[in-house]
Amino acid sequence: GQSLEQPSEVTAVEGAIVQINCTYQTSGFYGLSWYQQHDGGAPTFLSYNALDGLEETGRFSSFLSRSDSYGYLLLQELQMKDSASYFCAVRPGNTGKLIFGQGTTLQVKP
Amino acid sequence: ETGVTQSPTHLIKTRGQQVTLRCSSQSGHNTVSWYQQALGQGPQFIFQYYREEENGRGNFPPRFSGLQFPNYSSELNVNALELDDSALYLCASSWASGTDTQYFGPGTRLTVL
Numbered sequence: 001g002q003s004l005e006q007p008s009e010v011t012a013v014e015g016a017i018v019q020i021n022c023t024y025q026t027s028g029f030y031g032l033s034w035y036q037q038h039d040g041g042a043p044t045f046l047s048y049n050a051l052d053g054l055e056e057t058g059r060f061s062s063f064l065s066r067s068d069s070y071g072y073l074l075l076q077e078l079q080m081k082d083s084a085s086y087f088c089a090v091r092p093g094n095t096g097k098l099i100f101g102q103g104t105t106l107q108v109k110p
Numbered sequence: 111e112t113g114v115t116q117s118p119t120h121l122i123k124t125r126g127q128q129v130t131l132r133c134s135s136q137s138g139h140n141t142v143s144w145y146q147q148a149l150g151q152g153p154q155f156i157f158q159y160y161r162e163e164e165n166g167r168g169n170f171p172p173r174f175s176g177l178q179f180p181n182y183s184s185e186l187n188v189n190a191l192e193l194d195d196s197a198l199y200l201c202a203s204s205w206a207s208g209t210d211t212q213y214f215g216p217g218t219r220l221t222v223l
Contacts, residue, residue: 033210042112042200042214043153087152094208095166096143100152 002026004088004101011107012078020073020104022088029090032064032071033098038084046086047073075106083108112136114203114215122221123191131186131218135203141165142184143212144176147198159184160207188220196222 004024012018022032031050035043049055049064049071061074075082085105089098113136123129135142141160145153155168159178173189182203188195198219202212 030208031210035214042114042216043202044112044214045211048210089152089210091208091210093166096141096158096160096202096204096207096209096212097155097166097168098143098145098153098210098212099155103150103152 002029002090002092002099004090004099006086006088006101006104008102009105009107011109013109014078014080016078017074017076018078018106020075020086020088020106022071022073022101024069024071024088024090024101026069026090026092026099029092030094031091032062033089033091034060034062034073035087035089035100036084037087037103043087078108080108080110082106112203112213112215114201114213116199116201116215116218118218119216120219120221122223124223125191125193127191127222128187128189129191129220131188131199131201131220132183133186133201133203133215134183135201136213139203139205139213140182141204141207141209142178142182143202143204144184144186145200145202146170147200147217149197153200156186158207165207191222193222196220 047062144156
């Protein structure tokens with residue numbers, strides 16, 4: 001089967017940098033995605049890594065290492081609005097089935 | 111805003127009843143996936159519809175069924191509701207069946223009493 005593990009909570013201060021890790025056990029997948037979900041809201045796509053390495057999108061960067069079964073989301077210059085839950089997800093087949101981690105709740109403090 | 115809409119926003123049902131949830135996909139998208147999200151958990155894949163055909167199913171019993179219409183909107187039907195069906199039901203649309211980039215609607219909060 002497939003499973004993804006993330007820390008349940010992370011706390012950081014405004015302006016800081018925070019890294020949210022995702023380790024996985026899966027036999028194969030197309031890539032690692034990250035989604036953001038504010039409380040009561042819809043998950044929103046943030047980033048996708050098909051290949052190993054770093055992908056940068058503004059203040060957000062995502063990293064994947066298939067050999068280490070590991071990825072992370074890096075958020076820079078944290079803002080209060082970044083307080084949300086962050087999910088890593090993999091797509092194991094050629095359908096749109098995404099398998100999500102349990103999510104990491106990020107709390108940004110002033 | 112993703113352009114994906116869902117109705118109703120909230121719903122309260124009793125055990126044993128049946129429910130239909132609706133989703134309108136983003137313009138230009140031909141694929142809709144449905145997910146169940148329990149409180150404090152990640153979304154769990156129920157099934158996907160691509161061009162009106164079921165295209166992949168998660169570990170959910172047959173009382174969870176769906177439909178996709180020619181305009182690519184979709185319905186999720188749940189029969190014989192159980193207490194554990196209480197959750198946020200999310201639909202996500204995409205421009206193709208095999209893509210990691212999915213656009214989620216705001217969800218329907220279902221409470222089963």
